[in-house]
Each structure stands twice: as C-alpha cells, then as structure tokens.
Amino acid sequence: MRNKPTVQVYSHYTDEDFEVWGLLFNRQMKHLKQHAGRLYLEAVDNIGFRADKIPDFGATNQMLQAATGWQLCVAKELVPQDEFFRLLSQKIFPATCWLRTMAELDYLEEPDMFHDVFGHAPLLMEPAYAAFMEAFGKLSLQWLEHPEALKQLSAVYWFTIEFGLLRENDAPKVFGAGILSSVGETRHALSDVPARLPFDIERMMQTAYRTDILQDKYFVIDSFRQLCDALPLLEAALARLPESAETFAVS
Numbered sequence: 001m002r003n004k005p006t007v008q009v010y011s012h013y014t015d016e017d018f019e020v021w022g023l024l025f026n027r028q029m030k031h032l033k034q035h036a037g038r039l040y041l042e043a044v045d046n047i048g049f050r051a052d053k054i055p056d057f058g059a060t061n062q063m064l065q066a067a068t069g070w071q072l073c074v075a076k077e078l079v080p081q082d083e084f085f086r087l088l089s090q091k092i093f094p095a096t097c098w099l100r101t102m103a104e105l106d107y108l109e110e111p112d113m114f115h116d117v118f119g120h121a122p123l124l125m126e127p128a129y130a131a132f133m134e135a136f137g138k139l140s141l142q143w144l145e146h147p148e149a150l151k152q153l154s155a156v157y158w159f160t161i162e163f164g165l166l167r168e169n170d171a172p173k174v175f176g177a178g179i180l181s182s183v184g185e186t187r188h189a190l191s192d193v194p195a196r197l198p199f200d201i202e203r204m205m206q207t208a209y210r211t212d213i214l215q216d217k218y219f220v221i222d223s224f225r226q227l228c229d230a231l232p233l234l235e236a237a238l239a240r241l242p243e244s245a246e247t248f249a250v251s
C-alpha cells in the first residue's frame with residue numbers, strides 16, 4: 001500500500017525517491033528543451049527546480065508567492081471537483097508530495113508529485129497563466145450544481161491546463177502538464193499522428209476526450225492572454241445552457 005502523506009516531511013524522502021525525481025527530470029528536460037514553450041522552460045529555472053533536488057513545497061511557495069501570489073498545498077490524492085475549484089479560486093494548487101517508484105516510471109494510474117509539481121507548478125509563475133487558472137476556478141464555482149456545465153468546463157481544463165499546446169514562432173510547443181510530465185505524450189503530441197486544432201473555446205467545450213489513452217487531438221493556443229480573453233465567451237456559452245434537471249426540479 002502506497003504511503004500518501006498529507007504534509008511534506010522532506011527527511012522522509014528515500015534514495016529511490018531522489019533517483020526517480022532526478023531520472024524523470026533529466027529525461028523530460030532533454031525533450032522539453034526542444035518541445036516545451038519558452039515560458040515553461042524559463043519558469044522551471046525561475047522556480048528553482050533541479051534534477052538533484054526534490055522540490056521543497058516551502059521554498060517553491062516562496063517563489064510562487066513572489067511571482068503571482070499562488071501557493072501549492074499538499075493533497076493526499078485527487079481532490080473532489082468542488083474543492084479543487086474552490087482552491088483554484090483562492091490561488092492554491094493542490095499537489096501530491098509522494099513520488100512513483102522506479103517500477104512505475106512510465107505508467108501511473110493517478111497523478112504523483114512529478115506530474116503535479118514538475119508539470120503544473122512552474123507555469124503558475126507566469127502572470128497570464130496564473131490569472132487564467134484563478135478566473136477559471138472562480139467561474140467553475142458558480143456551476144457546481146450544473147452537470148453539463150461542469151462537463152464542458154472539465155473539457156476546457158483538459159484541453160488547456162492538462163493537454164494544451166502553444167504556438168511559438170509558428171511551431172507547436174507543449175504547455176499542458178499531462179504532456180510536460182510524460183515522455184510518451186510529449187513525443188506523441190508533436191508527431192504527425194494526432195490532430196492539432198486551432199484554439200476555439202466553444203468547440204473545446206463540446207469536444208469529448210478520454211483519460212486512458214494518448215490523446216488523438218490537441219488544441220493549439222497562441223498565448224496565455226488568449227485564454228484569459230476567451231473567458232467572457234466561455235461564461236456566455238455556459239449561461240446559454242438549459243437549466244439542469246436538478247435545478248429545474250428545485251425551482
């Protein structure tokens with residue numbers, strides 16, 4: 001049974017944990033130097049992540065606080081959706097602090113610290129990305145009772161924060177955490193196999209996805225500012241949804 005701590009006790013990390021972090025960090029950075037967006041690569045440096053040191057949440061939070069006011073909090077595992085949106089709205093990102101084992105390097109059923117921290121934390125240093133995450137959390141909180149709205153909001157999160165691509169000098173680059181933290185997904189996302197679609201928030205909201213396979217389509221944004229600018233359109237599209245069955249029954 002895996003030990004999933006609710007606080008980060010740095011002295012509890014084992015030699016294997018350090019080996020796993022270092023190996024994954026070096027392997028990913030080798031690919032990402034070429035394939036990740038410039039802002040992500042700069043943010044990895046600025047937040048202080050290195051191969052030989054598992055990130056300390058306290059030190060990471062100081063960097064985030066100074067840059068955008070965001071914080072990581074330790075989550076034992078995936079947090080419920082309503083709690084997740086509430087945390088985002090307060091500029092808090094829930095992250096696990098345990099690492100996969102050497103035997104699980106390339107496949108893991110649930111997000112570990114490498115995904116949550118290496119994948120998600122650096123871009124929270126970036127003001128436009130951080131502003132989008134906060135606004136997305138606040139907007140989502142208003143739709144907790146509406147299953148169809150939540151489904152569409154989840155699709156937006158999936159195709160941006162988890163599996164988003166960003167155009168840079170006319171080439172697609174990676175910024176979604178689900179790609180950044182996976183060698184296989186990095187290679188696949190930029191290969192000729194999947195479809196790469198131009199950013200369209202309304203199409204994104206309606207696009208189905210699977211969580212158990214390499215993605216067959218990715219949306220490509222032009223900038224994080226573009227994501228922020230699309231929020232009013234997202235809000236308006238949600239407002240046009242018919243009331244949910246539950247809401248209707250109560251009213």
Ligand SMILES: [Fe+2]
Pocket residue numbers: 111115116120162177178
């Ligand atoms: Fe994630």
